[in-house]
Amino acid sequence: DGGITQSPKYLFRKEGQNVTLSCEQNLNHDAMYWYRQDPGQGLRLIYYSQIVNDFQKGDIAEGYSVSREKKESFPLTVTSAQKNPTAFYLCASKISGTGLYEQYFGPGTRLTVT
Amino acid sequence: DQQVKQNSPSLSVQEGRISILNCDYTNSMFDYFLWYKKYPAEGPTFLISISSIKDKNEDGRFTVFLNKSAKHLSLHIVPSQPGDSAVYFCAASKIIQGAQKLVFGQGTRLTINP
Numbered sequence: 001d002g003g004i005t006q007s008p009k010y011l012f013r014k015e016g017q018n019v020t021l022s023c024e025q026n027l028n029h030d031a032m033y034w035y036r037q038d039p040g041q042g043l044r045l046i047y048y049s050q051i052v053n054d055f056q057k058g059d060i061a062e063g064y065s066v067s068r069e070k071k072e073s074f075p076l077t078v079t080s081a082q083k084n085p086t087a088f089y090l091c092a093s094k095i096s097g098t099g100l101y102e103q104y105f106g107p108g109t110r111l112t113v114t
Numbered sequence: 115d116q117q118v119k120q121n122s123p124s125l126s127v128q129e130g131r132i133s134i135l136n137c138d139y140t141n142s143m144f145d146y147f148l149w150y151k152k153y154p155a156e157g158p159t160f161l162i163s164i165s166s167i168k169d170k171n172e173d174g175r176f177t178v179f180l181n182k183s184a185k186h187l188s189l190h191i192v193p194s195q196p197g198d199s200a201v202y203f204c205a206a207s208k209i210i211q212g213a214q215k216l217v218f219g220q221g222t223r224l225t226i227n228p
Contacts, residue, residue, distance in 0.1 A: 004157075031214070040123065042203055042218035043158070050213050058215075090157055094214065101146045101207050103216060105157030 003027065004106035006091050011111045013085075021076045021109045023091030030096040032074035033103060034058070034066065036087040043090060049074055050096070078111065085113045117141045118206050120219035128227050133191040135222050137204035140185060144206035148216070149178060149189050152201045161202075162189070194226045 004025045013019045025032065031050050035043040035058075045058030049068040063082025068074055074093075078085045088110050092103040119138045127133045137147075145166045150158035164171040164178045164187065171178050177190045191198055201223045205216040 006157075009155075033216075035218075040220065042118070042120075042220045043205075043216075044218075045215060048213065048215070056211075056213065088155075092157075101148060101163060101214065102160045104160070105150075107157050108155065110155065 004091060004093055004104060006089075006106040006109050008109060009107065011109055013111070013113050015113055016080045017113075018077055018079050019085075019111065019113075021078065021089055021091075021111070023074045023076065023106060024072055025074075025091075025093045025104075025106075026072060027093055027095070027104065028071070029093035029104070030071070031094040031103075032068070033092040033094070034064075034074070034076045035090045035092065036060070037090060037108075038087050046076065046089075078113075085111060087111060116220075118204060118217045118219040120202075120204060120222050122222050123220070124223040124225070126225045126227060127194050129196060130193045133189075133194045133198065133224055133226070135189040135191075135202050135204075135224065137187045137189075137219050138185060139187075139206050139217075141206070141208065141217075142185075143208050144217075145209070146207040147178070147180060147187050148205045148207065149176075150203045150205060150218075151198075152203060152221070154201075158203060191224075194224075196226050196228060199224060199226045 034046040049055035148163040149161040152158040
């Protein structure tokens with residue numbers, strides 16, 4: 001089955017530690033995205049990547065880093081510089097091409113930092 | 115600057131009746147609009163979309179209406195079913211330097227009562 005996987009589903013970390021969230025897709029999509037969702041808020045874009053070895057900052061990139069070494073994988077590192085890291089993190093992907101707008105989402109990772 | 119707004123945090127509708135979810139936007143550069151449905155602790159799933167050059171798109175029980183002059187779109191669900199209970203996000207698409215970005219509203223929690 002084609003889809004997007006994010007692991008783990010729940011993640012707990014101590015303050016001051018970096019943590020990496022996994023995102024893998026087998027949809028052969030070129031573009032990949034990371035969002036965070038906080039209670040009562042919409043999804044906010046952290047980073048996105050249109051092709052391998054290239055990525056761009058989204059609206060709230062501070063305290064986060066990404067890499068895109070393979071088409072299928074787009075891991076997100078939440079660094080200790082992120083002031084409010086506790087949130088629900090969502091990865092998405094999209095096929096490239098004009099007239100194609102839907103982004104497909106993974107199941108999400110809930111990160112709790114104490 | 116909230117470019118996409120869903121002003122109703124919650125909506126309660128009786129089973130079988132019509133559910134109407136609303137969304138307003140401020141940026142005239144948005145070229146496509148999407149609705150996503152989200153269950154707790156899961157990723158959003160795509161529901162229906164509409165191009166900015168159309169004013170209506172229908173898919174089964176779901177219809178999206180776009181009023182460009184008012185910068186307003188709405189999602190109609192009829193008849194509403196218990197399985198429709200979820201959080202609904204509207205999203206607006208824009209192209210920035212060749213990359214598609216989605217801007218999400220805050221979401222509306224829809225509850226369908228039996």
